[in-house]
Amino acid sequence: MAIAKPSKPNPTRRFRIDPSIQRTVLLLLLMLVVGSVCGVVGYAFARQSLKGITQPATNPFLKESSDLDRRPRQGADFLNEKDLIAKVRSQTSGANTAKEKKKTAPKSNLEKSKSQSQDKKDKSEPKSLPIKVQSQGMNLEVQSVSREDDTLILNVAFQNTSDRTVQFVYTFLDITDDQGQALFSEIRGLPTEFKPKGENFFGTIKILDVPPETVEKISLSLNDYPDQTVKLDIQNIPVLDE
Numbered sequence: 001m002a003i004a005k006p007s008k009p010n011p012t013r014r015f016r017i018d019p020s021i022q023r024t025v026l027l028l029l030l031m032l033v034v035g036s037v038c039g040v041v042g043y044a045f046a047r048q049s050l051k052g053i054t055q056p057a058t059n060p061f062l063k064e065s066s067d068l069d070r071r072p073r074q075g076a077d078f079l080n081e082k083d084l085i086a087k088v089r090s091q092t093s094g095a096n097t098a099k100e101k102k103k104t105a106p107k108s109n110l111e112k113s114k115s116q117s118q119d120k121k122d123k124s125e126p127k128s129l130p131i132k133v134q135s136q137g138m139n140l141e142v143q144s145v146s147r148e149d150d151t152l153i154l155n156v157a158f159q160n161t162s163d164r165t166v167q168f169v170y171t172f173l174d175i176t177d178d179q180g181q182a183l184f185s186e187i188r189g190l191p192t193e194f195k196p197k198g199e200n201f202f203g204t205i206k207i208l209d210v211p212p213e214t215v216e217k218i219s220l221s222l223n224d225y226p227d228q229t230v231k232l233d234i235q236n237i238p239v240l241d242e
Helices: 019-049 066-070 081-104 109-124
Strands: 131-135 138-148 151-160 174-177 185-188 201-207 217-223 231-238
Touching: 131 231, 138 231
Parallel strands: none
Antiparallel strands: 131 138, 138 151, 151 201, 174 217, 185 201, 217 231
């Protein structure tokens, strides 16, 4: 009886990897390559977009250099809350004292009639341009009035001839029409601080939302800040509709 010999392993037979494992490894390698390329491209774009951006050498809101002192600063400064509260209290207290004086010392009929007739005369007779007022050495001149659609444009000039610095906050500028209604305005080209014995500064006051044939005269009033000693007041500025 012949005995079968055990078969020997074939040395030429190779170990085969499962195709699913191959696909998984290939996908992982592809994700690593794509992620690396995206990271490099994103870094390059970010670096390119930030070229030329540097930190400012000086703070534009602080007067640290002589150049900033020479040039007038545009716009309104930051306001102190205590100063605003004190201003409001002083105005309200002044209004209350004025009301009390009127109650305690009423005018006679003759004085009332004179004052009313004078007010009517002032309101009915607009002043001719240019109009100039002065207070404590501070000069304001309204040189001309023009119109662009529903906007009135006042060309004005400011000059400080006194021996002290005068400051203004243009948010406190009061402009009213001939009916006593407040009007909205924008200030262009005027500094907020005027040096002593300074030059003439020219700018514009734009009065918004004033349709034609609705306003004949306007009035403006502006006080310095925070002293409230300079009061520039012009009444009955004529409005000329083109």
